[in-house]
Amino acid sequence: MPAQLIDGNALSRQLRAEVAERAAALTARGVRPGLAVVLVGDNPASAVYVRNKVKACADSGLHSVLEKYEATLTEAELLARIEALNDDPAIHGILVQLPLPAHIDAHKVIEAISPDKDVDGFHVASAGALMVGQPGFRPCTPYGCMKMLESIGVSPKGKHAVVIGRSNIVGKPMAMLLLAANATVTVCHSATPDLAHHTRQADIVVAAVGKRNVLTADMVKPGAVVIDVGMNRDDAGKLCGDVDFAGVSEVAGWITPVPGGVGPMTITMLLVNTIEAAERAAGI
Numbered sequence: 001m002p003a004q005l006i007d008g009n010a011l012s013r014q015l016r017a018e019v020a021e022r023a024a025a026l027t028a029r030g031v032r033p034g035l036a037v038v039l040v041g042d043n044p045a046s047a048v049y050v051r052n053k054v055k056a057c058a059d060s061g062l063h064s065v066l067e068k069y070e071a072t073l074t075e076a077e078l079l080a081r082i083e084a085l086n087d088d089p090a091i092h093g094i095l096v097q098l099p100l101p102a103h104i105d106a107h108k109v110i111e112a113i114s115p116d117k118d119v120d121g122f123h124v125a126s127a128g129a130l131m132v133g134q135p136g137f138r139p140c141t142p143y144g145c146m147k148m149l150e151s152i153g154v155s156p157k158g159k160h161a162v163v164i165g166r167s168n169i170v171g172k173p174m175a176m177l178l179l180a181a182n183a184t185v186t187v188c189h190s191a192t193p194d195l196a197h198h199t200r201q202a203d204i205v206v207a208a209v210g211k212r213n214v215l216t217a218d219m220v221k222p223g224a225v226v227i228d229v230g231m232n233r234d235d236a237g238k239l240c241g242d243v244d245f246a247g248v249s250e251v252a253g254w255i256t257p258v259p260g261g262v263g264p265m266t267i268t269m270l271l272v273n274t275i276e277a278a279e280r281a282a283g284i
């Protein structure tokens with residue numbers, strides 16, 4: 001039987017409706033949740049991501065500010081802007097769109113964001129909080145993947161989860177979230193000798209690599225949940241994930257499509273984190 005789809009668009013609509021309700025309740029109390037999005041340079045993909053984030057804020061009743069700077073902006077100037085946003089009471093979340101131009105140290109910039117406004121969850125304080133099981137902002141993409149599992153009633157508890165990829169923004173926090181949810185977690189990466197050996201044992205596979213067809217049908221246990229984080233282009237230039245969707249759909253129990261899977265969930269969780277930041281600032 002072909003796998004059931006985990007529809008990221010439908011789940012996003014549901015979660016964004018909840019965000020809009022919380023935003024309206026906060027606004028009625030005189031606190032309009034606000035997100036600042038900072039874009040440096042003219043990377044065309046970044047411009048699209050940033051536009052989508054600003055639009056998502058407007059659609060859910062959040063206030064947003066888009067700060068666009070030339071690629072020549074200095075690191076010191078950017079750090080000064082972050083400091084000003086940290087002090088701005090109308091701003092509850094700060095997002096610096098990555099990548100930054102090479103002359104700017106992205107790590108330094110992320111660390112300059114107040115952990116209370118770190119809605120991307122990339123600050124070392126947020127990563128540390130996740131590591132030790134303390135409250136803090138969870139990185140939006142893996143947080144969205146956890147919501148997808150929840151939405152289909154699959155608890156990671158007692159399951160074997162395999163995460164392919166170990167980046168700081170997806171793979172590692174994904175592994176931590178699954179571990180916190182009591183899964184037994186294996187993390188694979190480019191130096192893993194026999195990827196299929198691991199994925200074939202997995203009840204849950206999360207692919208976060210950035211290469212087409214990293215996961216094919218022969219690598220998947222029948223009935224497994226497959227979450228595809230990857231964003232790639234096929235030969236025809238169409239958006240596709242890391243997973244051979246057609247083949248794996250015949251074996252898996254559940255699968256996320258690309259597009260329409262993890263992508264919309266990432267922006268949705270950014271809105272959720274921003275609302276949470278605003279509620280905390282308002283003492284709720």
Ligand code: NAP
Pocket residue numbers: 141164165166167168169170171188189190191192195208209210211214229230231232262263264266
């Ligand atoms: P990244 O920083 O490039 O990390 C990729 C990871 O994949 C690395 O850990 C790398 O291992 C591993 N890897 C590379 N080749 C491999 C192979 N053949 N087998 C197993 N592992 C391999 O990428 P990222 O930022 O995590 O993003 C991953 C993908 O997700 C990209 O396509 C990105 O565009 C997409 N993405 C999507 C969303 C969304 O909202 N849908 C959000 C974020 C990212 P090493 O560590 O050993 O190099």
